[in-house]
Structures are given as structure tokens and as C-alpha cells.
Amino acid sequence: xxxxxxxxxxxxxxxxxxxxxxxxxxxxxxxxxxxxxxxxxxxxxxxxxxxxxxxxxxxxxxxxxxxxxxxxxxxxxxxxxxxxxxxxxxxxxxxxxxxxxxxxxxxxxxxxxxxxxxxxxxxxxxxxxxxxxxxxxxxxxxxxxxxxxxxxxxxxxxxxxxxxxxxxxxxxxxxxxxxx
Amino acid sequence: xxxxxxxxxxxxxxxxxxxxxxxxxxxxxxxxxxxxxxxxxxxxxxxxxxxxxxxxxxxxxxxxxxxxxxxxxxxxxxxxxxxxxxxxxxxxxxxxxxxxxxxxxxxxxxxxxxxxxxxxxxxxxxxxxxxxxxxxxxxxxxxxxxxxxxxxxxxxxxxxxxxxxxxxxxxxxxxxxxxx
DNA sequence: ATGTGAAAAACTTTCGAAAGTATGGCAATA
DNA sequence: TATTGCCATACTTTCGAAAGTTTTTCACAT
Numbered sequence: 407x408x409x410x411x412x413x414x415x416x417x418x419x420x421x422x423x424x425x426x427x428x429x430x431x432x433x434x435x436x437x438x439x440x441x442x443x444x445x446x447x448x449x450x451x452x453x454x455x456x457x458x459x460x461x462x463x464x465x466x467x468x469x470x471x472x473x474x475x476x477x478x479x480x481x482x483x484x485x486x487x488x489x490x491x492x493x494x495x496x497x498x499x500x501x502x503x504x505x506x507x508x509x510x511x512x513x514x515x516x517x518x519x520x521x522x523x524x525x526x527x528x529x530x531x532x533x534x535x536x537x538x539x540x541x542x543x544x545x546x547x548x549x550x551x552x553x554x555x556x557x558x559x560x561x562x563x564x565x566x567x568x569x570x571x572x573x574x575x576x577x578x579x580x581x582x583x584x585x586x
Numbered sequence: 587x588x589x590x591x592x593x594x595x596x597x598x599x600x601x602x603x604x605x606x607x608x609x610x611x612x613x614x615x616x617x618x619x620x621x622x623x624x625x626x627x628x629x630x631x632x633x634x635x636x637x638x639x640x641x642x643x644x645x646x647x648x649x650x651x652x653x654x655x656x657x658x659x660x661x662x663x664x665x666x667x668x669x670x671x672x673x674x675x676x677x678x679x680x681x682x683x684x685x686x687x688x689x690x691x692x693x694x695x696x697x698x699x700x701x702x703x704x705x706x707x708x709x710x711x712x713x714x715x716x717x718x719x720x721x722x723x724x725x726x727x728x729x730x731x732x733x734x735x736x737x738x739x740x741x742x743x744x745x746x747x748x749x750x751x752x753x754x755x756x757x758x759x760x761x762x763x764x765x766x
Numbered sequence: 767a768t769g770t771g772a773a774a775a776a777c778t779t780t781c782g783a784a785a786g787t788a789t790g791g792c793a794a795t796a
Numbered sequence: 797t798a799t800t801g802c803c804a805t806a807c808t809t810t811c812g813a814a815a816g817t818t819t820t821t822c823a824c825a826t
Contacts, residue, residue, distance in 0.1 A: 408811045417594060421601030430817050432778060449697045517629045521701055588781045610787050612808060
């Protein structure tokens, strides 16, 4: 493989914020920082809270169905990689992403959805790091179910509260661990 | 100039959403549409309203100074290009962008600021089109001053109302013109 | 020891051409 | 006339090398 396609791929990663570029100095993995994580989680909670509220207002029974379907297949897979505990279970990661997307998918704004997807990609690096550190102590499955149920019952405040604390818990753990 | 740097530039435009790409079919100018514009303006009003409110809460006297300075230099330049009425006055465009950035610059979230900048870039195509059509009938200068004054007086609701209607007016004109 | 400057090495970017892919035209067939 | 399949053409992507830039090395002078 030549440099051209690699550079194209890097250019895309720069656009998402996962990689930084400086002219004549090449590309670098974007650094992680506590400030970045705080901004990331706060912004994500704000955006997804709005998107979830809109979806609860707009979504029909098909939307409810998609939430239940994505939650179901998510619960049928272990979060850990069965073959190698040090690796991620990419299939679970995909389904996890799909579940969260389903929740906000009926918000009515493509731009907001694209932004949320971008924020998820940025956040994933921190979340995966947290996963390694806490070793799956928290029960994410219970939290997912709580969010889904509140959303389907059209209880926006409860759904948003459940989603927010779901996002905040992971970040909080990481921030406290690194504060030491 | 070779294809490589052109492709890199196009890749960046794809990232902002101004250009679309399809594998083996090349790049295209992203289409304009009424739906896109509605989403764009709604999202932008929501994001900038939040960012302005935060800035009004966080901003110090230096922030106030930057708003006044950017408004001042904006008012000292004509919106139209003095040499050719069919061209834009790029210097004015730059100062206009700087003014709007100054208003929200103290919101405290880099991610939100980056998103707002992206939305501004996307919106500019529609705004410039509107500029040609309405021929500068509206008095943007008065609106800018109203936003700045409300912001500096720390009147968040009034500032947000002024900013929102400033953004909505341009879009509304364009949507109505094309609805015919 | 410390700093300076030139030369070499390593790396990034750009280039022109080759390889690969889609589109349009044309002849053969129904 | 309409449809199919093939070929030529135009375009997009990828390649390997050349050109350009930054970093390191090392001799020399302070």
C-alpha cells in the first residue's frame, strides 16, 4: 500500500479529531487529557439529551421497535472478547454504538446526529481505556435497559437522567483514577 | 499543481460537509436544499444560543472589549465589494465571522466552538446566496449592534433573541423566495 | 563544558505516470 | 425500435520516485 491512501485515511481521522496534523511535521495521535474528556462528556450529554428528548417526541412505534431490537442483540453478546481478555469485542462495540444511535435517531436533525456520532468516536478512546481499568465492574447492561425503558415510556426527564449518568459515570471513574 | 494536494483539500471540504465524495466517482459540490437549510439554521441557533449564554456568564471585560473591537472594525467596512458589486467583500466576510466568533468565544467548550464554526461555514453558502438575492436590503449592522449591546449588558435572553432572529431572518427570506 | 553551523539523515509532501473503474457509443441481435 | 454486449474513452485512484523540509549529528570555535 502506498502513501496516498494512507494519507487520505489520516486526513479523515484529522477531521474527526482523533488525529492531529501539522504541515511538514506529519500526523500524530491526538493527545488525551482530562480537560478534553470533561468538554467531551459535557457536550455529549447536552447534545444527546436534546436529541433524545426530540426522539421521544417524534419517534413512532418503529422507533421503539428499533430500540428494543438493538438492546436485545446487545445483551446477547459479552462485552469482553471471548478469545482474548485484553482485546475488545468489536461486535459488542458495534452493537453498543447501534443502540445509542437508535435512541436519538428520530431527533430530526442530521447535523446533530452527525455531531453526536463524531462525539461518540472521540469518547470511545476514553471509554475503552476506562473499560480496561475498571475491568467491567459497572453493570452497563442494567443502565442500558433503564434508558431504553424510560425512552419507550416517553418519560423524557427520566430517560435523559439515565442517559446522562450512564455517560458521566465512565468519565468520572477515569477522571478520579487519573487525578491520583 | 498535482492531484495529491487537490485531493487533500477536497478531503477537508468533505469533512466540513461542503463537498461530497463517492468512491471511484470523485467529488461533488454538496447540494443545497431547503431541508438542509432548516436543519442548519435550527441547529446553529440552538448551539450558538447555548454558547452565547455561557459566554455571557463566563466572559470578563476582555471579552466585552473583543466584542466591541470586532463590531467596530466590522462597521467600518462596506458589506459590498467596492470594486465589483457582483463579488463579495472578503475582508468584510472575515470581520463578520470574527464578530460572531467573539460573541461565543467564552462558552468554555472547544468542541462546541468547533461545531459552531463548521455550521457557520455550511451556512455561509446560503447566506451569500441570500445576499445576492435581497441586494442588501436588510440592515445587518443594526442587528449586530443590538446583539453586542445585549451581550455586554449581560442580558442573556435579549441577546439570544437578537442573535436568533438575526440568523432566522436570512434563512426565512431565502426559503420564502425559493418556495415560489 | 557550551554553543554554533554545516552536512547528513530521516521524514513529509508533491509529482507524473500507471493501474483501475465507470461512462458513453456502437454494432449485432431480437 | 428496443435491448444486449463489447469496446473505446474519460475519469478516479494508487503507485514509486523526486523534491522539499525538519531533525540529528558532529566537527569546530568560544
